[in-house]
Amino acid sequence: MKSNWLPKLGAAVLILFAGVLALMGNPTYLTPVQSVSEWGDMVTAGMDRVSPLTVSEWIVEDVPGMRIIDVRPQELFARFALPESENIPFDQLMGKAGLSQLSKHGKHVLVCKDGVRASQAWVVLRGMGYECYVLDGGANAWVDQILEGNAVDENPDLALKVHALREEFLGDGAAIGSAPPPPPAPAPVSIPAGGMKKKKSGGC
Amino acid sequence: MRKIESKPYWSPYAAGLGLGIVLLLSYMLMGTGLGASGAFARGLYSVMHLFAPENMEAHSYMGKYFANGANPLNNSLVFVVIGVFAGGLISGVLSGRFKKTVEKGPNIRTSGRFIMAFAGGTLMGFAARLARGCTSGQALSGGATLALGSWAFMFAVFAGGFAAAYFVRRQWQ
């Protein structure tokens, strides 16, 4: 406590940095992608996609600010859709009218048949600074893993809970029996199956 | 050993600066804050799992730690807490503060202090699970990231502490 000037200097530095920060306004939630190779790194790290189980957990938990955007054409969306999803077909989403419906404040789950279209949308939207994730495997995987219960989960935290809640989704998806989506194609992905690791579980 | 005077504590600002940098590094490297009670829970659950594996895996609250054959100890928080023991021991030995003692005021017997420590620990273990974090996981980590609920938690902790302190003053004073 003898060197009293040191804490004061520290406080002054902190106030200076906090003051400049206060003038900088609202942050972007996402780090901008600066080089082309970073796209590959992000996909390798699995930051581009979420597993059906994670999405089901988000739906059940009613995660604030989460929206499920289905980029398939309207007629396919009408035949089968994820609970609480909304339809913005791909061509619309890439236009101004579609983009204006998104928010830079929440996260978007992109759904298509098998994940391919949604992945293309992901590159565009992520590049523009929207937080979004591809539903890994698309609607096919949703039917397979959640509705038919064939979940092979990379995120064990969720499996049990979702298993118990399957019936809830089955109620929602009662129509699929009559109009089943095309059977899931064997996934020829070269990247390791995995998907975005759920954020680290909480401290303490 | 006992005759060696232990060195004084650091200035709280110096220790706080060090702690703040460690906390920031934790976010930069691991993407998560610091924590302690979570590791205790994981340790407890894996011991319970030895005795009743089926019951644990089927439990609605604890089951998720074992879903699909997961091992609750395979988590970075567990390693953080092992590190905390080591870091505390290193600092304690270097500063001559490693000593078998009981922390208490002069007006309470050792057995009384043990009972109080156990009771207070029980309350905190319960509360840390309820609040989804303790002083490190909520107040420190959530405080730095400006999480709304963590700031509410922090004020609640100080309120609870000050309210209860009067009734247990004989333990310390």
Next chain:
Amino acid sequence: MRFPIEAFGGFSAGTGMLVALLIGVGFGFFLERAGFGSARKLTAQFYLKDFAVLKVMFTAIVVASVGFWWLVALGMLDLSVTFINPTYLVSQIAGGLILGIGFAIGGYCPGTSCVAVATGKLDALWYVGGVVFGIFVYSLTEPLFDGFTKLGSMGEAYVWDWLGVAPGVVVLAAVLMAVGAFSLGTWVERRSGNVLKN
């Protein structure tokens, strides 16, 4: 450089565990240096005799906060893959109150009790036993009040978002609040003259 490094796939599993261990060592080291291996030092806060708890905690919070939000502002830290404590107002306030009461009675918190055990405090062993017992009780009874713990759920809510200002404004307010509280604390400490030195 983009942070957090682990989320961007920068660590192997082994490296990740080593990093966690080293961060824990730093955490424990500074807690011990602050004197938080001593329950008397920790609880003196509640009797307005020693403000070390407030000073250390808030110094750490504002230092980390300034760094954290600067990194976010520079676009170097990705919030979407960083763990932000989700807000469940009801259980956090209820849990905070009980935790505070337990703090005054038990004399430690879970993190500091590790340091206390590591430096030979026998009461901390009993405290740790209590914590484990408390977790045991909670975990077995949780299904009974699972709904209660979800009340006031607001997701990853931020103080600045809630107030409708930029993060920096809240960081600045926190720094100024800390400086004010520290000088007040030092003033009270001088009057009671009871700071534990070692």
